[in-house]
């Protein structure tokens with residue numbers, strides 16, 4: 001028999017910590033795992049005071065992680081722990097695949113051995129499809145990653161599906177758009193939001209790589225958390241769900257929106273585009289809406305206001 005607990009890997013990270021907070025709010029017992037390589041204990045300040053939460057500092061690639069899961073016997077594992085810097089994955093693809101591929105295999109192996117019913121894997125809609133032929137891209141589009149990080153996410157998804165077929169585990173991958181919000185690390189996929197918000201708030205210069213037209217699907221962190229929560233029940237049956245707004249916002253537009261929120265008339269400097277960066281991506285999330293009723297509920301201006309307020313509160317507390 002599995003217990004009712006949910007195990008979250010990457011619990012001290014940006015998205016993982018918001019997910020932990022939400023599960024605790026929902027009355028779920030949560031075991032968080034993180035090796036604190038990029039995650040921060042600060043992110044779990046509220047959760048740590050909660051009696052239904054336990055954080056275990058562990059690397060998901062280790063045998064110790066399998067032992068923990070065997071002892072915990074969670075009903076579900078939400079796997080968010082990852083090396084999530086695309087440029088680092090290009091510089092050191094072996095490290096990226098050790099964490100993102102072997103780590104995912106270890107998580108799946110641990111989940112199956114412990115009798116977990118379900119695994120939800122954080123994949124990346126911004127990298128698994130490469131440069132799609134049509135936008136917003138649907139889940140049945142070809143997978144053409146252009147960086148080791150995207151290839152590792154495709155491999156992770158493939159393992160999730162294979163474990164589902166082999167062992168009857170319920171496995172789903174969420175192909176997330178560019179997630180932004182409070183606690184966001186500037187180095188992540190959508191780090192540009194916190195980089196711009198911080199620079200504009202302190203009067204530091206901002207730089208746009210390329211001509212400002214490259215665009216991304218920015219999705220607010222609480223909407224992403226909602227997608228994970230909805231995938232905990234039986235209605236989420238697809239192998240992959242996109243999680244985005246369906247709208248592509250250019251980096252130039254994003255800069256202007258943030259400058260407006262901060263209340264400055266700042267012009268960004270420009271620099272040559274970075275190697276391997278995509279021109280445009282947006283995600284069609286109608287499959288997730290159809291199966292689970294999920295909708296992105298926080299508009300970009302509102303999400304940027306909330307993120308800017310958080311960035312400024314952190315700056316103010318220093």
Ligand SMILES: NC(=O)c1ccc[n+]([C@@H]2O[C@H](COP(=O)([O-])OP(=O)(O)OC[C@H]3O[C@@H](n4cnc5c(N)ncnc54)[C@H](O)[C@@H]3O)[C@@H](O)[C@H]2O)c1
Pocket residue numbers: 009010011012013014015016033034035036037038039040058059060061079080081082083084099103122123124125126175176177178179180185188189190
């Ligand atoms: N932020 C985005 O825009 C975005 C977009 C698509 C997908 N994702 C995926 O969502 C997940 C969460 O991303 P995030 O933005 O919160 O990043 P994050 O870096 O804040 O969180 C990842 C967490 O995993 C932990 N971690 C890394 N390696 C580990 C290991 N070997 N063992 C245990 N813990 C480990 C880190 O310490 C960190 O706390 C990742 O899988 C990422 O690839 C994020």
